[in-house]
Amino acid sequence: MNSAKVKIKIVDFAVYLRKLYFMNLFKNTIESVSEKFLRGVRQAMSGRGADYTFRRVNSQMSSGIAETSVYVHIPFCLSLCPYCPYNRIPYEKDASNRYMKALKKEIESYSERFGSKKISSVYFGGGTPLLAGKNIYEIVKTLKERFDITGDFCIEANPNDITDESIALLKESGFSSISIGAQSFDDNLLKSIGRKYTAKEAEKAIDKVMKAGFDSVNIDILFALPQETKSQLKYDIEKALSLGTSQITTYPLFTFPYSEISNFKRIKRVKSPSVMKRRNMYFQIYDSLENGGYERCSVWSFKKGKEAKRYSSVTRERYIGFGASSGSYYETHFDLNTFSVEEYIRSVGKKGNAVALRVNFTKKMSKLYDFYWRLYDTYFPMKRNLAYSSYSINTDKDFTFYMKVLLYLRWAEREKDGFSLTREGSLWVHFLQNLMSLRAISIVWGEAKKNPRPDKIEF
DSSP, X not given: OOHHHHHHHHHHHHHHHHHHHHHHHHHHHHXXXXXXXXXXXXXXXXXTTOOOEEEEOSSOOOOOOSEEEEEEEEOEESSOOTTOOSOOEEOOHHHHHHHHHHHHHXXXXXXXXXXXXXXXXXXXXXXXXXXXXTHHHHHHHHHHHHSEEEEEEEEEEOGGGOOHHHHHHHHHHTEEEEEEEEEOSOXXXXXXXXXXXXXXXXXXXXHHHHHTTXXXXXXXXXESOTTOOHHHHHXXXXXXXXXXXXXXXXXXXXXXXXXXXXHHHHHHTOOOOOHHHHHHHHHHHHHHHHHTTOEESSSSEEESSTTSOOOOSSOOSSEEEESTTOEEEOSSEEEEEOSOHHHHHHHHHHHSOOEEEEEEOOHHHHHHHHHHHHHHHTEEESEEEOTTOSSEEEHHHHTHHHHHHHHHTTSEEEXXXXXXXXXXXXXXXXXXXXXXXXXXXXXXXXXXXXXXXXXXXXO
């Protein structure tokens, strides 16, 4: 190659770097402006005194509520799926056994300090809860001994977790609801997101669970995967409908900055579907499931007719979280356990709890939090007497301006006893959630994953 061609190559490369620099600068500027705008909107909605900052704490503080729900986090996985943003680590038998002993102690210490409470539902998430094996039975037993359990035990599982032995364990322990993370029934898509089973194996697992007689069986399907086509999504939804589960939940692929899928996309220059394509995919799912006899029960979930029992992990009014990275919401404040498994085991062993961070809630923040989850539910009762709360909510009075905006944009419509989101409204709530809540989650979880006990996290 002669010197003239070398100079041209160098100039071209310099132009490319400059273009890349200004593109990144523009992108960062837009993100910074957007973040400041969204924080301003949130502050205006929350009112004076609202402080969205998690601060380091070293002790538990209950609000004295008599009834609540429970979340149990088990963070171990045989393999770490690149798209998963949740707190999880590779499975090791010794670490798992030590963790489960600490989990049992955390539950016992909580009940000893704050007394027995009525528990309306218990949810086991992860990670891969079934990797704990018979320890799950022991944790369920401890919960039943320490609390007054009045509701269901629910658990999430992967298709390759489902065996005759694991189903027997779940039935013996008292689980009545289960969610299977199938994600797709296309082998190529499953490979692209790092799943270690085939589409046929996922079908067999769901069939096995359906025959086991659980009250509610949900399957999760991911969409907006890199390079996913409409025909692939159509096949996934048709296959999900054919299995006849009581609920189908579809999630878009979330690319948190700290997740492996984000690194993969940057390295391989893989692109997720555009906003317009994602919109079309959402409506494709929405219409297919409604036409298939399912009815919407949240922004992402559809249950099989009115009589089907709803499976849900996220819309509890109040809850106590046990395990590393678990959150506890008490109306007046939100506590977050340390994300580090080793720090969790050490802390529970020393003082009975592993609370690392707390953000305090004003009454207006609590009402706004409840309003957010009613958006997720897609239905707003006109009046809501919260079972675990010191106040009630009147949607018309407490959220007059927001409901007028939703009605004006035709994102909601008035019904006899409340308001419900329209098809278009469900889509935009999904997009707004990406902008606001996922940004906040990304900030908090990203920092908490790096530091077992941060001094504070502003979000």
